[in-house]
Amino acid sequence: MSAANPGWTRAPWAGVPTLPRAAGDGAQALAEEAALQTILAGDDVPWRPFFSSAEDVDFPGRGVFRVYCAASPGAAADAPLLVLLHGFGCAALSWAPAARHLLSAAPCRVAAADLRGHGATAAQPEELDADTLLADVVALARALALRAPAAPLVLVGHSLGGALAARASAQLPGLAGLVLVDCLEEAALRAPPPPPRPPRFADRAEALRWALRQGAARCAAGAAPGLAAALRPLPEGGLGWRTAAAEQTRALWAGWFGGVTDAFLASVTPRLLLLGGGGAERLDARLAVAQMQGRFQLAVLPRAGHAVQEDEPAATATALAAFLQRIVLPRLREGRARSGA
DSSP states (O other): OOTTOHHHHSSTTTTOOOOOOOOSHHHHHHHHHHHHHHHHHOSSOOOTTTOSEEEEEEETTTEEEEEEEEEOTTOOTTSOEEEEEOOTTOOGGGGHHHHHHHHHHSSOEEEEEOOTTSTTOBOSSOOOOHHHHHHHHHHHHHHHHHHSTTSOEEEEEETHHHHHHHHHGGGOTTOOEEEEESOOHHHHHHOOOOOOOOSOBSSHHHHHHHHHHHTSOSOHHHHHHHHHHHEEEOTTSSEEESSOOGGGGGGGHHHHHTTHHHHHHHOOSOEEEEEOTTGGGGOOHHHHHHHHTTSSEEEEOTTOOSOHHHHSHHHHHHHHHHHIIIIIHHHHHHHHHHHTO
16 A cells, blocks of 8 residues: 555545435535536536545555545444446446435445556556456455445446456455445347547537437536546647547457356355336346346336446435345344354
8 A cells, every 4th residue: 555645544434424315305415516517617526515535545456546435424433335436438437426325325345446458546557457457356355344344345347447347256265245236247249339528628518418419428427527537638728538448349248248147156155136118028048047046136227328337326225225134144144143243
């Protein structure tokens, strides 16, 4: 860990302020609108309306990874810690609105990390092969587990982040929960390349309008933080993408998503599969059978597209909170009772 980052190297949540609970739906809507306007008008990466701190974590030989942290009001030392992983071409802040809702819905902590080659993470080389990304995720999860030993660790990953979370679960024996968000092996490997995206935008507002028009986003307030973090200033002016276009990485998809179903079903931790529109109809045969056998929880948000946590941040938080309170925490209590802890 970087000695230049004392907020991380001491007890990781010491002194981290908590976010206030929303006063109600009206107050939450006003807060989201204010945050959206701040994001569209600003130049800085817009993490402050959603997280309490932004940490740059130095892994010698791997790089410096950006992690955004926050805690629910009054969260105890043994409140779950959710490590939030984003999809390809996105950024940790794609989780920002959902994380804020979650902190009001359940006592927990969150840590949202920029993957290699994304957001504010600086890791060289920016290789995006599955093995390199998996090693990054495992290193980060182990560091979090060491720094917060009383907090049950739950991995939550969207798309590519979900694929990495499923594989990482085999290397994290103490994992308390595993959540995949719109991450389906068969659907990913058969998906056609997305349409080309503009290489340049005049500003964040233009980029957001494009994403909404193309259907890549369905909720402006939910998409704006992650989109802002996925863009970078261009030398000639305006904003361009931080990562390569999806069609340029197509050769990596088999490594990213191949075997994800096996990894997810082989995990012995409580599991949730959270899907957008199409729901259970999109499950392949093995997942459909496993779901009917009760081997994992399934939640569907039919109004969401692929970017579930951006399109339906409040509903995503509700699904995660229910998973924690109904499945993860009771299982942990049962285990402690059996061990006499």
